[in-house]
Amino acid sequence: MNADILIVDDQVEITVLLAQVLSHEGYSVRMAHSADEALALIKEQTPNLLILDVMLPEMDGLTLCRKLRTEYKFNRPILFLSALGKTDNIVKGLAAGGDDYISKPFEVKELVARVRAQLRRRKNEVKADLVLRIGEMEIDGKAYEVRTARTTARLTATEYRLIRYMAERPNQVVPYGDLLQAIWSYPKDSGDPDLVRTHIRNIRAKIEHDPDARDYLHTVHGVGYMFRLAPGEVLRVTKP
The missing domain is CATH 3.40.50.2300 (Response regulator)
Structure with missing residues (x-):
């Protein structure tokens, strides 16, 4: 069809x-x-x-x-x-x-x-029904939600792909160019980093709006972003 x-x-x-x-x-x-x-x-x-x-x-x-x-x-x-x-x-x-x-x-x-x-x-989102668990956070691909002890946030498809891509690469600096290629399919060395910045800002507004909320998405100025794990945390992938 x-x-x-x-x-x-x-x-x-x-x-x-x-x-x-x-x-x-x-x-x-x-x-x-x-x-x-x-x-x-x-x-x-x-x-x-x-x-x-x-x-x-x-x-x-x-x-x-x-x-x-x-x-x-x-x-x-x-x-x-x-x-x-x-x-x-x-x-x-x-x-x-x-x-x-x-x-x-x-x-x-x-x-x-x-x-x-x-x-x-x-x-091609064949793994969309999986849930990523990092500490108290759950990233649910079936519901397009991020859940923490403080909040449940509904994501757009692109926001979900973006946070999932970064969460699957914990504690690694992911450059703007890599995200533009992986999430938006822009050719290498093309695309606008503001596209990434705006989506990250949207995600943060949904999951880090509480002043006491944890900073999951760390900015590496001039380079990109990092999904930070707390000491002792591990990434687990499960079925909902």
Whole structure:
């Protein structure tokens, strides 16, 4: 069965162009030009991937993304479209729950590559039902949750892959470039480290929001991040 992609953009010419390109690649494509139209289509059938423009009339893309992540428990990939140079929109989009972004104007080949990468990762997540246990923390791939003695945090698919990738490499410095390759499938020496930083910030806000919470994700300035184990802790992988 072909993956179903929903494109949400108020510029009709862009949605038509993307629909033609992605249909040619073998995907099933639906289009919406407002948040309300998108919600109606999502209620009919949950898409495998959402391409979402930041700037929409009435309810903007950021608000729609947050609504989908919180109220609808939508855990499929969301790829944001943002005008070139609108860095604040990109950061806000990722903070709202977006998985990746592409700036307008864009190369069609680049967008297709980003779509393929997101869908491929979803398809290949064969270990998603495993639970990683580190001390009091549990990283649950089936529920997309991180649980500690203090909190239970629901993650997006990308946030889950990111914290899992780091937890499987405890006490190792993982460079930005390695994370961009492993989590977002960017070619070597490409991609924006801010993509990683924003997702790490989102994860921290969910699992380290308590002032007394432990600092699991350690920043190695200018290099990347480390998932730190406390002395005596070990990583265990179990079935839920």
